[in-house]
Amino acid sequence: MNAPLHPSANRPDDGSGHEPRLRAEGLLALACGGPVELASWERLSGGAIQENIAVEARVATGPHAGKHAWVLRMDAQSAVAVSLSRESEFAILRAVHAAGVLVPEPLFLCADEGGPSFFAMRRVPGVTAGHRLTKDDTLVPDRPRLARELGANLARLHRIAPPVASLAFLGDAPADGAKACVADYRRGLDELGAVRGEAWPALEWGLAWCARHAPAPLHSRLLHRDYRTGNYLVHEGRLTAVLDWEFAGWGDPREDIGWMLARCWRFARPDREAGGIGSAEDFLAGYAAEGGAGVSWEETIYWQVLAHLRWALIALQQAERHRSGSQASLELALTAHIVPELEGEILALTKARP
Amino acid sequence: MKVEPGARELLEAARAALVNEVIPLLPADKRYAALMAANAMAISIRELSLPATEAGERGRLAALLGQPASDPIAEANRTLAARIREGAFDQGSARAALLGHLEATTRERLAVSNPRALRPPQEKP
Known part of the structure; x- marks a missing residue:
């Protein structure tokens, strides 16, 4: 069996979301129009409902070529009924960003059958605590x-x-x-x-x-x-x-x-x-x-x-x-x-x- | 006859061991869970220390509702909640009596859940 030809394929599984990471790289590559390697993958302390993962994305070619600090936002294990889907939250972020509200710039919405939908946004520096x-x-x-x-x-x-x-x-x-x-x-x-x-x-x-x-x-x-x-x-x-x-x-x-x-x-x-x-x-x-x-x-x-x-x-x-x-x-x-x-x-x- | 030390004393000792011996050694990312556990034990100890909490609430409920309060007390609280929603306590002496009861009950609940909040809340003048 051939190992998947993928930038992350040779990294050992360190328990830090190896499979979600591979999936994210694939979906982000489609969104970016060029191969994407997620050189780091770090869970940020987030809500009980959503997970926020800080990544350093390296895009090899295409319109987004370069190194980027992004945050991927995806559903945690248990979502609450009253909260919006990632698709909806992405649409809200686009609307409020366009209105001049200070928010992380929403970049790509990624969805397929292989797992929860997520979106990428630009990472913004700062303290929340x-x-x-x-x-x-x-x-x-x-x-x-x-x-x-x-x-x-x-x-x-x-x-x-x-x-x-x-x-x-x-x-x-x-x-x-x-x-x-x-x-x-x-x-x-x-x-x-x-x-x-x-x-x-x-x-x-x-x-x-x-x-x-x-x-x-x-x-x-x-x-x-x-x-x-x-x-x-x-x-x-x-x-x-x-x-x-x-x-x-x-x-x-x-x-x-x-x-x-x-x-x-x-x-x-x-x-x-x-x-x-x-x-x-x-x-x-x-x-x-x-x-x-x-x-x-x-x-x-x-x-x-x-x-x-x-x-x-x-x-x-x-x-x-x-x-x-x-x-x-x-x-x-x-x-x-x-x-x-x-x-x-x-x-x-x-x-x-x- | 139950073996002593019982539930309350054991929880106090367990909490002291957790707070004094374990938490100082924990890495930062594990402290939050341990502090939550210590807080849960503190709430439990206070609850075990105040066995008669509901006696006062029961008496006040009976006075407000004009009938003996149910056992368990939840049924009487359901009746009270429904009467509040109907507007039976909106005004006058009924309102004053209800507020007295709610303030006393909230203080009793705070004494278990979060005694630090028993200080009177400050509102901006």
Whole structure:
């Protein structure tokens, strides 16, 4: 039997994804129009849902000839139903990159019958770790500037309004984003409650409060839905790219703002409202300066309550994946123990407001 | 008669061994899993240390619902959740009573899950 004639064929199997690597080289060669060797293959710490693999690609000939630092993004073992496919995420990245949002440039979408679909994007330098970015001032020497950049970048994303032909898979935009969220989260709690015979009165209180206080809706925009510290790269103090677009969809733009400002994403610095990085004022000023809606701190409270409700629901859903046996994981099991803290935030934010 | 030291003491000793003797020797990429294990043990120890947690919740549920709370307590919580969704606690004294109960219950849950968060949360003035 002939060994496959392939640049990687002679490398020993070091347990670092030898077969996926061969497959990726083949598919990338088709996409690039020239032979591709992946000279390195390094798993980056990624989400539980997707794997990010840093590669050094050497393209021998063709329009992409040269050495490139790329990241390949592919499904991990267990994907979550609400997250987008790699094909869809690639389409989102193309749309937001074209709109001037700071993201890793999407390059090639690769799919065949031999394994999970993946796409290649240009590797962007920077740090994501929330506890480091919120603690270490050498990483973020000018915090007001980074907070404004985060706001401005979100405003560029929120310029994208439905309908967009290449994003038809996102479905129809909700007429009222807040009410759609409340209905959605109630449905989520009902599904978990039916499985476990449990209920979460503090979360129900938060949802009842949100149902009563729903603000007049803004027109739907493209939302990231996980726009927070931990999901973007900071290099030399500047925002370089926003990652993890798998939850993107249409909704009220203030939903993303509330998620960014919510206390649960401030890591080491709960006193800095904008993701533990800087002040809400700077974040909201950067947002408005780039054409985003003028949003007051008081107006964001509603969306912060919704953010805590959503994170609590996701935490319960993650714990259920462990409890049901579908994915035994200590990390998923422990996620349920975040919920009481989120409940405390919901109670604190709603108590002083009728 | 059960053999002592029992569950709680064994977990405390096991956690101390993990934290003091094992974790310092671990390479960086294995520390996270070990720290999660230590955290899971700490939660379990606190849960075992607070056997009467649900007594207070049961009494408050009975007062809010006007009927004895079920055993297990989950059924009473389902009833409460459904009444909250119907709007029965939106206003006035019903609202105040509900919030008192929810705050007390959340504190009890935090005492097990994450006692560091028991400090009152700060909201921007």
